[in-house]
Amino acid sequence: MVATSLHSQDILPVKHWTSKAHLKELKELGCLVLHEIDVCNMNKHHTLRNMKFDIIVFNFPHAGHFSWLNERDTELINMHRELIKAYFTSGKEMLKVGGEIHVTHRNDYPYNNRWKVKKIGKQAGLDLKEKVEFLQANYPGYHNKRGSNINCNKKFPLRDFYTFKFTLKMKSLGVKLAMKTQKVQAVIQIALLLKRRQRNFCDLSRDEYLLI
Secondary structure, eight states: OEEEESSOTTTHHHHOTTHHHHHHHHHHTTOEEEESOOTTSGGGSTTTTTOOEEEEEEESOOOOOOTTOOTTOHHHHHHHHHHHHHHHHHHGGGEEEEEEEEEEEEOSTTHHHHSOHHHHHHHTTEEEEEEEEOOGGGSTTOOOOOOSSSSTTOOOOOOSEEEEEEEEOHHHHHHHHHHHHHHHHHHHHHHHHHHHHHHHHHHSOTTOOOOO
16 A cells, blocks of 8 residues: 655655654555655655555545635636546556546535546546545545645544545456456566577587677
């Protein structure tokens, strides 16, 4: 399991001072904790780029709180959409075959009909597998936080929240499987070639050389 934070290791406990105990517990459980991870390009991170996951989770994504914007403003909603789009685009590259990418999101106005999570997922090459209610009771010890810079360590009401679970579209999955098959075939061909050359090398007389 890997847990990530957008903030640096030094800044995180300053903005979210209640995170210290959670970070300690995660590390004791053997979880890899990474800081300064941006979901928009996490698939290119030097540690994550070679890793594949069964499930990738982003709870309550938010593009930030700004004193001059409220949640109904088109400018802020577009920022939210771009964040979700980038998360889906980056995250799907990190999924194992049959893996899922989750996003937990409010289901009331303006979030339900203006963020357009399902539409963005479809455009990113994902299919909505299911939508389930998010119940905090299912996550003992979990505490949601506002994030950003305004009252960042404060909670917000967890009402009418749902987790959207997406999987790769069958077409995209077929392409991935085909690429994986091609890689396996290439490895087999290289192994056979090396074996053949090794046999040829052993058949040479003591005074002959084989250039490979």
